[in-house]
Amino acid sequence: MKKVLLPTDLSVQSLWAAKQMIQETRYQSALTIYIVHMIEMPSSINDLLSLGRNRKYPSMSSAFVDALQILRNKATASNIHVHFEYVYGNNARVLKNFMQGQAITEVLLMDGYQYCFNQNVSVDFIPFLKKTNTRINNMPFNIGNFSEFQLLSILLSNGTEENNEEVVLYTSALAV
Numbered sequence: 001m002k003k004v005l006l007p008t009d010l011s012v013q014s015l016w017a018a019k020q021m022i023q024e025t026r027y028q029s030a031l032t033i034y035i036v037h038m039i040e041m042p043s044s045i046n047d048l049l050s051l052g053r054n055r056k057y058p059s060m061s062s063a064f065v066d067a068l069q070i071l072r073n074k075a076t077a078s079n080i081h082v083h084f085e086y087v088y089g090n091n092a093r094v095l096k097n098f099m100q101g102q103a104i105t106e107v108l109l110m111d112g113y114q115y116c117f118n119q120n121v122s123v124d125f126i127p128f129l130k131k132t133n134t135r136i137n138n139m140p141f142n143i144g145n146f147s148e149f150q151l152l153s154i155l156l157s158n159g160t161e162e163n164n165e166e167v168v169l170y171t172s173a174l175a176v
Helices: 012-025 045-049 062-075 092-102 126-130 148-156 161-175
Strands: 002-007 031-039 080-088 106-111 135-140
Touching: 002 012, 002 092, 002 126, 012 031, 012 062, 012 080, 012 106, 031 092, 062 080, 080 092, 092 126, 106 126
Parallel strands: 002 031, 002 106, 031 080, 106 135
Antiparallel strands: none
16 A cells, blocks of 8 residues: 655645645555644643644634545545644654554645745744655646636635735636
């Protein structure tokens, strides 16, 4: 069974690679995709003691939760399993231990995609992935040639002015 780690910044766009993998490997072999978001370890004793009970996770948008559920539904038709995991820590050793514990053999990164770990407790763990000595595959995230999932992810993104301008630019480029 092949086990792959896909980093996410809790945006719908970051799930695009999982969708592509599900389409490409459908009915070929057993596959498990771990969609992972790394968050800071709590620093206070009270937060550490209640870590198992009252977990403080970054907020996920409803669009991200919906997209994750769609991926899981698509994957159930074949030998593909999709898991979402939070990993507590802020160094490569913690990430490497998680990957060894799950027997992950490969990391999938998207070329041309800018991961935005902008929440207070989120950790940019992309540099840590290179220190784990795990094979890293790069999948192109081609902005010029949109798939339906990429368009949907852009439209479902949070409605900030910046994202709205991008949607207008992307959709007008498609109309030409």
